[in-house]
Amino acid sequence: MNLDDPRAQRSRARLRTTILELAAVKDPAAITMSEVAKRAGVNRATVYQHFPDVNALLTDAMEEAMTHVARAAALCPLDARRDDAPQPLNALFRHIADSATLYRRMLGTQGCALFAARMRERLTAELAASFREGRRPAGFNDVRAEVHAAYLAGALMGVIATWVTDESPAPAEETALAFWRLFRH
CATH class of the missing domain: 1.10.10 (Arc Repressor Mutant, subunit A)
Structure with missing residues (x-):
């Protein structure tokens, strides 16, 4: 074909x-x-x-969403204040909120394992590339960039999955700020 x-x-x-x-x-x-x-x-x-x-069809169909999530995460400015989530992170959580039902189905306990794995891989790759370009937080030079990126990707995936499956989720901006504070800690 x-x-x-x-x-x-x-x-x-x-x-x-x-x-x-x-x-x-x-x-x-x-x-x-x-x-x-x-x-x-x-x-x-x-x-x-x-x-x-x-699963392969669904993962392929979600490719654009995965790209959006990964790029937004990689674009967060490192110099943003701890109490002011960066605009790309706010936009990311608003995007997820707008498609919460789909993300809930994809990342919830009965979700698509292939999608979650590919999204984590995409996030890790985007973050690692960003780190190699000099956009890495200070103080982590003793950890390989790929390991650092995988750690952050896993954390972000965990926050997103927990947030979209919460019965009464916090607003997008509040969740973005909570993640940013944890990230900046």
């Missing part, structure tokens, strides 16, 4: 849209490839040509 073919691109886009629509209203573990195919208006073989399973 040629992924540059416009027909393949349209099919993949339709499948991504469909899986996100389904995941917003239904537990991803309960979604079948047949259901995706039917709702997307393609045959099941077409779905399998592009994706081996629902």
